[in-house]
Amino acid sequence: MMSRGGDQRLRSARPTTIHGCAHSGDLLGLQRLLKDNPSLLNERNPVMSHTPLHVSAGNGKVDIVKYLLEWTGSEKVEMEAKNSYGETPLHMAAKNGCNEAAKLLLDHGAFIEAKASNGMTPLHLAVWYSISSKDISTVKTLLENSADCSAKDNEGLTPLDHLPRGPGSDKLRELLRWHLQEQRRKRAVEACSETKAKMDLLEKELSKIVGLSELKAQLRKWAKGMLLDERRRALGLIIGARRSPHMAFLGNPGTGKTMVARVLGKLLHMVGILPTDKVTEVQRTDLVGEFVGHTGPKTRRKIQEAEGGILFVDEAYRLIPMQKADDKDYGLEALEEIMSVMDTGKVVVIFAGYSEPMRRVIGSNEGFCRRVTKFFTFDDFSSKELAEILHIKMKNQTESNPLYGFALHESCTMDEILSMIERETTEKQRKEMNGGLVDTLLVNARENLDLRLSFECVDTDEICTITLEDIEAGLRALSQ
Known part of the structure; x- marks a missing residue:
C-alpha cells in the first residue's frame, strides 16, 4: 500500500499545465484543468504559440486530440489555429508522422490545404517526415483525403519536388506521381x-x-x-499567356459595335483573359484636353478606369486631325497614351468608327497594326435583319428598358414586320440608322399603344401588347 508521502510525490510529478497534459497524454489531468478553467481550451504556450491541440496532435496523443475535438463547452476548439510558423494542428500531426491524429483532424473537417508561413501544406511536411522515417502512412492518409499533389510552397516546389533523387524514395515517388495524375485527370473531367x-x-x-x-x-x-x-493548365501544363486581342470595329452607327464589345467583355472575363467584364466607352471629348498638358492626364485617367476590362474608343478617327499640318490638335497625344499601355495586358482596346475615316487612325502610328491584330467590318443591316433584331430585342428586354414588360402580338411575325419596314422606310434611312431604327421604332410603337388605349382597359394582355398597327405607326413617325 502506497504511503501518503508517496501519493503526494505522484501527484506532484503530474503535469501542471494544459500543454504539459497534452504532451504527456494525461487525459484526466487535462479534463480536470478544463473543468476548472474552460478558457484554457485554446491557450497558447509562450514559446511556439502552440494550442493544446497543436501539442497533442504533434505528439500523437489520440485520446487528447479526440477529447479536444469533441469538447462540448461554450468555446470551440480552434482547429485551424496557427503557431509561430503558421502551422495548424494538422501540420503538426503530418510533420511528426502522427497518422491517427491526422485522421481524427480530417474527420472533423481540418483544412487539408492550409499553408504554413513557408507555403508548405500538411502533405509537404508529411513527405519530409516520410523521407527520414520511411513511414508513408500519413502521406497515404492525406492523399486518400484528396490532398493536392500540385500545391506549391513559397519556393514553387510541390511535395514531389522535395523528394531526393535515389532509389530510397522510389515507393513514395511512385505514390505521389500516381495521385498527381489522377488529380489532373479528375480536374480535366471537371473542366470539360x-x-x-x-x-x-x-x-x-x-x-x-x-x-x-x-x-x-x-x-x-x-x-x-x-x-x-x-x-x-488543369492538366498541370505550363503554357504561355495569350496576347491581349486588341481590335478595330469598322462600320456605320447602329450596326452593333458597342453591343458586340459588351459581349466580348463577358467572353474575355469568362475565360480568364480579363479580371472583369466591364466596358468603358469613350470618345474624343473624354480623352482630349483643351490646353497643353491636359490630354495626357485626362487620357490616363480613362485608361485607369478601364483597367481589367475593355476600353471602347468610339469614333476613334476623331482623334486624328483631317489636316496633317494641324499641330495644335491633341488627339494624337491621346492615341499615343492608349498605344503605350496596349502591351501591358491590363486592358483590351477596341477602336470603332466609320470604315473610311478609320484609315487615318490605322496610318497614324507605326505600331497600330502590330498591336491591333483583328479588324472587323460591321455591314449595314438588311430589312430582314432589322425585323430579326426587333424580335430579339422584344424577347430580351431588361428592367431599365422602356419596353420591359411589353410583348408583340402574335400577328407581328418576322415576314409582316419585314414587309412593313421595306414599305415605310427608305434604303437611305435604314443605312443611316441601322439598329437605331428599331430602338426608335419600338419607342414610337409604345407611344401609339398608349394613345389608342382607353383608361377603362383592364385586359392585362391588351394593355401591354404591341400590335402591327402600333409598329406601322412607329415606322411612319420615323419618316415624319
Whole structure:
C-alpha cells in the first residue's frame, strides 16, 4: 500500500499545465484543468504559440486530440489555429508522422490545404517526415483525403519536388506521381463540363447578335482556344499567356459595335483573359484636353478606369486631325497614351468608327497594326435583319428598358414586320440608322399603344401588347 508521502510525490510529478497534459497524454489531468478553467481550451504556450491541440496532435496523443475535438463547452476548439510558423494542428500531426491524429483532424473537417508561413501544406511536411522515417502512412492518409499533389510552397516546389533523387524514395515517388495524375485527370473531367457550360453561355450571348457571321466565328475560335488553355493548365501544363486581342470595329452607327464589345467583355472575363467584364466607352471629348498638358492626364485617367476590362474608343478617327499640318490638335497625344499601355495586358482596346475615316487612325502610328491584330467590318443591316433584331430585342428586354414588360402580338411575325419596314422606310434611312431604327421604332410603337388605349382597359394582355398597327405607326413617325 502506497504511503501518503508517496501519493503526494505522484501527484506532484503530474503535469501542471494544459500543454504539459497534452504532451504527456494525461487525459484526466487535462479534463480536470478544463473543468476548472474552460478558457484554457485554446491557450497558447509562450514559446511556439502552440494550442493544446497543436501539442497533442504533434505528439500523437489520440485520446487528447479526440477529447479536444469533441469538447462540448461554450468555446470551440480552434482547429485551424496557427503557431509561430503558421502551422495548424494538422501540420503538426503530418510533420511528426502522427497518422491517427491526422485522421481524427480530417474527420472533423481540418483544412487539408492550409499553408504554413513557408507555403508548405500538411502533405509537404508529411513527405519530409516520410523521407527520414520511411513511414508513408500519413502521406497515404492525406492523399486518400484528396490532398493536392500540385500545391506549391513559397519556393514553387510541390511535395514531389522535395523528394531526393535515389532509389530510397522510389515507393513514395511512385505514390505521389500516381495521385498527381489522377488529380489532373479528375480536374480535366471537371473542366470539360465547365467548358461546355461556358460555351453554352457564349452561344446564348451570340444568339442576340444579328448577322456578323465572320465576327461570331472569330469569337467562337477565341473562346475555344482560351478554354482549351484552361484545360491545359488543369492538366498541370505550363503554357504561355495569350496576347491581349486588341481590335478595330469598322462600320456605320447602329450596326452593333458597342453591343458586340459588351459581349466580348463577358467572353474575355469568362475565360480568364480579363479580371472583369466591364466596358468603358469613350470618345474624343473624354480623352482630349483643351490646353497643353491636359490630354495626357485626362487620357490616363480613362485608361485607369478601364483597367481589367475593355476600353471602347468610339469614333476613334476623331482623334486624328483631317489636316496633317494641324499641330495644335491633341488627339494624337491621346492615341499615343492608349498605344503605350496596349502591351501591358491590363486592358483590351477596341477602336470603332466609320470604315473610311478609320484609315487615318490605322496610318497614324507605326505600331497600330502590330498591336491591333483583328479588324472587323460591321455591314449595314438588311430589312430582314432589322425585323430579326426587333424580335430579339422584344424577347430580351431588361428592367431599365422602356419596353420591359411589353410583348408583340402574335400577328407581328418576322415576314409582316419585314414587309412593313421595306414599305415605310427608305434604303437611305435604314443605312443611316441601322439598329437605331428599331430602338426608335419600338419607342414610337409604345407611344401609339398608349394613345389608342382607353383608361377603362383592364385586359392585362391588351394593355401591354404591341400590335402591327402600333409598329406601322412607329415606322411612319420615323419618316415624319
